[in-house]
Amino acid sequence: MKHKQLLLSLLTIAGLVTGFNANAQFGSLLQKAKDKAAQKASDAFDKKTSSPSSSSSSSSSTSGAPKSNKVIINSGFDFVSGDTVLFSEDFSNIPVGSSAKTFKTNGSATIVSVGGESGKWLALADNATYKFTKQLFYPKHFTVEFDILAAADKISDIYPVNFGFVTDNSVRDYISSGGAYVALKYYNNDDVSINSEFLSKYLNSTFDLTTFTNRKMHVSLVVDGDRMVVYLDQTKLADTMAFMPTTAKNLYISAPMQYKNGSKVLVSNFRIMGFKKV
Incomplete structure (x- = not known):
């Protein structure tokens, strides 16, 4: 058991x-x-x-998140050229190395070609002012267009280029500044001023000039009575009173007072246009 x-x-x-x-x-x-x-x-x-679909879903789910408060302003390009030619010059009929007959100066007005750029160009000599050989009589309302090419290792090697309008057509002296004018202060990289000595008005503006090193920049001006509108490469920098009602106008361009390290400024493709009377 x-x-x-x-x-x-x-x-x-x-x-x-x-x-x-x-x-x-x-x-x-x-x-x-x-x-x-x-x-x-x-x-x-x-x-x-x-997966991509998840990524897009994730991005869409965050699209409702608060956005940046930074405001992007687009002023557009409202420049309208005149319809009647008053003056036109691209130097195409002038041999390289010759002087431009349509411009007078207290310096030299040599025509050059530029590698990588089409057409011919007027090389601006330092401390020289340029005006049209034949004086133009501008109407009340007209437009001015031309190209500027700053050739340099650094844009700051170029001292100011001024262009605008004075009352006479003489080139006896270099015009460092005068009348109603635009000053391209390349040596400051992004400094442009629009001034009128007729009205004692001085406007400072910021425009990145370094992006136009060895690349042409288009200038557009509108003069309508006592007002002047300034565009640099489709950017409007000023729309302001610049003249007295009876101010005589003669376009001028003043080369830099000084070049450094072999830099040079050239201009071309001038076109002055008026408007037909309606």
């Missing part, structure tokens, strides 16, 4: 141990399955968040 009871107890213990091991193995398998499913879910989520 004792042997039977002992055998029965051993069998019972063996059964419990077997059941425990089976349950342990089953639990281990179940945990592995859970871990594997969790890993797949994680991989799927990572793939979804890194």
